[in-house]
Amino acid sequence: MSTATATPVGGKLLTPFFKVMLVFWALGTAAGIVRFTQGLGAATAMSDGYPWGIWIAVDVVAGTALACGGYAIALLVYVFNKGQYHALVRPAILTSALGYSVAGVAIMFDVGRYWGLWKIPTYVHKWNLNSALLEVALCVMSYIVVLWIELSPAFMEKWKGGDNATLRRLSERFLPPVEKALPWIIALGLLLPTMHQSSLGSVWLLPATKLHRLWYTPWLPFLFLASVIPLGYAMVVVETTFSSRAFGRARETGMLGSLGGVTAGFVLVFLAVRFADLAWRGRLGLAFRLDRYSLLFLLETALFLGSAVALLRKKARTSVGTQLNAAFALIAAGLLYRIDTYIVAYNPGPGWSYFPAVGEILITIGLIATETMVYLFVVRKFPILAGASASRAGAA
Amino acid sequence: MDPAMARTQATEPHDPSGVSRRDFLKVCTAAAAAMGLPASAAEKMAEKAASGRKPSVIWLHFQECTGCTESLLRTSHPDVASLILDLVSLDYHETLFAAAGHQMEEVLQAAMKENAGKYVCIVEGAIPTKDGGIYCQIGGRTAVDMLTEVAGKAGAVIAIGSCASWGGIPSADPNPTGAVGASAIVKDKPVVTLPGCPANPYNLLGTVLQYATFGTLPALDDKGRPKFAYARVIHDDCPRRPHFDAGRFAQKFGDEGHRQGFCLYKLGCKGPRTHANCSLLHFGEVMGAWPIGIGHPCFGCTEQPLAFRVPMFNTVEVEGLTPPATYPPVFAQHGGVSPVATGLAGVVAGAVATGALMASRKIGSEADKPEEGKKP
């Protein structure tokens, strides 16, 4: 149990790992140039049959889901009052801020008329309040702002005692009001993901005829929300484990272990609702056809169930290995569920097929690499991670 | 002789001109129809021609083969030459007139003076402009001067044939005489151009009849061509079009496809780019007597970019693509999957999965061992 304050990690930024990330960034940028100079058709495999590809399914939908660590931890700490997890908040919020910002960048790559994106929050008179996607867009835009505000104390604390006069003044001016308003900012940071993560499921209520029945259900908004919370926790486990190992910080294994129960609970609720709904609508048979769809559905279920079972075992309380495996399985499950809903289960009719093009893959990897590099930069320079022990040269 | 005509001649009073009213009406009807005017227009034309003063026509010849005049004279059913003499007052025509020399000059001047501002100036043949236009002189005057003078006082100017319309064969590269069409010389009034080599005589007849009856010229396109004859390309109304749509082509002269009457596009037919009404009117009054009808590709005689420029048997691009005789299915097949992308995705997914498993094994075994195993 640690209530130590957060401190910058310090150390060399340009590690070999970081350099590898730079290479991925460069490749992604090259692909990005193709996308912006020659259009989406040249850089991607998206088509009139499959207008949404991995940039939506992975970078945005799965990406924001994985970036819900902040959401999950904030719920725990600020609503359920488990103050003992407080040390996990800042790194989780940082990951969330970065994850959502990267999703925002991915959107700018994906939409065809990106220069018009500013109209979404400003053209109030043109808002189509019936559109689930509008809810997602406005909510995500707001949440990005909220996340950075939530994170700003970490920057301002450092700047307050730093050399730069402007930054010092800024921090002195803004830190107090932000701290005072924090509960309401946090509340917003709890409300917004609840809304848009479920709306990402609602998006699929409209094209009902084109979605495979193993994924289409009126319960989509609930299922998306129910699966995002355990995903958030899984991300916290992974991130904390790697960060603590890389930067020589205490790992909080016991804390993470006790989270496992909550996580497993959400997963079981998700599975229960999903199966009950399928049974009630008479579609359960589809799951056992052993065709492409059935196999993917069963894989999702296996990963979800496997992780939940692992987390409920006593071993999970103390074993880092178990926690990590369960987290990976959960992340894979959540990712797969979203990719399946957005791409695999989508059927525009005969004659169309989709597999991401090289450009799409490179840009996705590039975005993740960028996110990783920024994360490493921030945790080294700013007080994000707690549990500092004798410093050791970072492996990452 | 056509039995109908024989009957007519037997029952109706014999007209000194040798043409019955019925035949006359037939011609007017044909001309009106060719122009897209209603049937009532034909009546009016016939009336106007029978009564009233006939419009004066001054017909100039320059760099020409006289083919356009000859085509006009060859229409024989009924004799249009006579009709022309009845419908209009042909006041100057170098081919048809018996007179020559000073007499002709006087006739021309008299006609111009008497009908100034009202006569129709018909131009046949191109006008050379190089070296002061000396390459065509009549009575010591260059074609340029003659045209400028005559057209200057005309009520309407009609250029018949490709030569008068845009220069025709005299203007073919290298155009040693600087041959141009009438519209390059006449700038102060619209010039109706009736390209063709030769032009279809009914196009001229229709235009002149409209002017004579109503005092107006037909709607013209940007090249001065009457839209009723030149708005569409040969390809649009070609009787062999179904063969084109179905991809049935004659590949060589005399081959099986050629014998079957297949499309001549691949033999160099310029029909897809040639504006004219030959596919509808054919030529003269003999149905089927036109190039494509007798199995030869159209060579684009009305079109300046094509005729005498693009080799006879070179194919041209089709203006205004249309669907072939095949149809898309209800569900069309689209695209495929890139093997490179699949490979890359496989590598990435594999790397991530392997990395994750390795990491969890390493970190797990490290962390779950007793403390002394760990580095500070």
Next chain:
Amino acid sequence: MSQIPRRSVLKGLAAAGAAIAVTEPALGAVQARGRGRRPEDVGLLYDSNRCIGCRACVTKCKEANDLPPDKVQINGADYNAPLDLSSTTKNIIRLAQDGDRAAFVKGGCMHCLDPACVNACMVSALTKIPGGIVAYTESLCVGDRYCQVACPFNIPKYEWSKALAPRMVKCELCRHRVEGPACAEVCPRQAIVTGKVNDLLAEARRRIAGDPKQYHAKVYGEDDAGGTQVLYLAPAAMPFDKLGLPDAGTEPVPELAQAIQHGIYKGFIAPVALYVALGFVVLRNRKGAAAKKEEGR
């Protein structure tokens, strides 16, 4: 203590109630369900029984909309042979085959009474204008392509090859033309007819009644997908599914989605209430945590 203090929750809910009273009237009702057919709605009637597959409508549509041909070379000659609707093709004639039976079928925007695309578009770039035509406004479009995903007929097409200012492309019933739809204007067999939808429905029923052996008894689009303004007549021997016209049910496509979304977000009650409640809980917890810190010192 790790429970949410009851007082906080009650306080929160009370404040939420107050907030609702303020915000709900401000966020009035959004689109009422089921627009229904209106007397001034215009559309097309396509009769597959009369269509001879001449494709004059395909050619004329390209011309009227300034669209380039879909160039295909067959046997050395060039043709305009679109394979499917696309960013260069707003109207297409397909050949449906079933054994030895065949029929032509036109493809293009159905101008639904309750379009999924209109429901989907965030910034109202797709709207139903007077007359019911589903119109596209390029200046508002962001290019997110949700309309493509939403449409049960897969109609909206995107300009994938353009890097600058790509558009969504679909039939808009030639709303830019005084003469109206070019396809109806040029069809030589009255296989495509334009007019008020109610008149077209009457004409459709007349045609069915006139030859009940030849015609399939149903008019597609009368209530399919909640009703469309482009109606189809099929041969009895080639029912609509063989022509590629999907079974889209009789409910408006957006019905369920809207019911659920509005159920959750009605007047924004739930989000506001939740926010206020959350705010109070967090505030309370933080105060409690700060107090404990103080005590600990």
